[in-house]
Amino acid sequence: MQRMKTGSMLMVLVAVGGFSLLLARQPDELGQRPSRPGPDQIPGYTYGRSEVARSPVTLADLESLKKSLLFTEEDVRYLRMSKPILADQVDDILDVWYGFVGSTPELVYFFGNKQTGKPEPRYLARVRARFGQWILDTADANYDQAWLDYQHEIGLRHHKLKKNVVDQASSVPQINYRYIPALTIPVTTTLKPFLAKKGASAADVEKMHAAWVKSVLLQSILWGHPYIKDGEF
């Protein structure tokens, strides 16, 4: 694997269809995929609901963190620009991401049954639906209290505090912290060709991609909070 060139790795990413086809939403006879569920229909999706606990990170902390990431209104603008470009490509994007996870034992492990190790299809499917909504939410984000609180909830769901709970899954108890910021790279690298598919200029594709890198890294830092020793975040 160490010698695998990026080109080969990307081929693996797109070639591993078998795993994600278990989950891909198949087109009907006219070649149309079923329309995406609205947010209210996504199991376990609680963005903006009162049951979501207050984040231990404050809005002032968030502003400081955004400064350190060079995250500005321009990035927000390019994230918004990406939304109509990505919105009807969500299933194709998820196919690539699930293909990557499915072909990487260290990662698909976190979807596996804690006894048998076999990936849990219901768990995978429920997470996939929320992952698709997350693409839209990332493009739409306005960094307010509701957004901040939901980042903490997402962090808890990677951590043993809440992993498996909302999906009643029988999977391993926790995702290792290390993979959370790391996945910024495959998520944003594989996103770039999709950003380029609707005629945006090369310069705009670069700026949208750069904004996505900042946003995903920002989110991954916030998701890490439950893993960090008290007072050290």
Next chain:
Amino acid sequence: MQRMKTGSMLMVLVAVGGFSLLLARQPDELGQRPSRPGPDQIPGYTYGRSEVARSPVTLADLESLKKSLLFTEEDVRYLRMSKPILADQVDDILDVWYGFVGSTPELVYFFGNKQTGKPEPRYLARVRARFGQWILDTADANYDQAWLDYQHEIGLRHHKLKKNVVDQASSVPQINYRYIPALTIPVTTTLKPFLAKKGASAADVEKMHAAWVKSVLLQSILWGHPYIKDGEF
């Protein structure tokens, strides 16, 4: 600050000369800067020395982490390519990075005296020398045990376990975890123009930049280890 466009922020980055000029290595009458100290002459630089403790992260862990970051031999190749391009621009790069830190109160705070808050010039200078060497080490890295062990040492020096120790500084006890992965962005964003200065093709500049993003993020994840609750990394 929230409304500050990227263009303005970059202007701040390059315009804040005052702070970094305290530390910049001034050219002599012929316009030559003093040659860089060799690694043996850099205070507190202990890469490869036997006193550096074994990392709690294994080489096998490192390989898995590299996979999750899509980090391949191609990235190593592009990092190596960057070394001769960056090697004689190190001081200019550090001026930009120190300008950014100096103009961001949340960040320069971590160089400040714990009583007065005033930045400690000796501490800043000693860190700067090691930061310059770090640019070369990142381009040269071969991901072996010595490299892995030194990443853990760097992490400890951000954490209260070892911050201030090697420089006998009287600064605040710890850098908040959150800023460590975040600084991947300013470090690599500001690096890109320097990568482009020696005639490399636009495609090669993109690949060198992408390799630097992966490498800096990988390192920042490893530096986070001391902050992570036991067994959760």
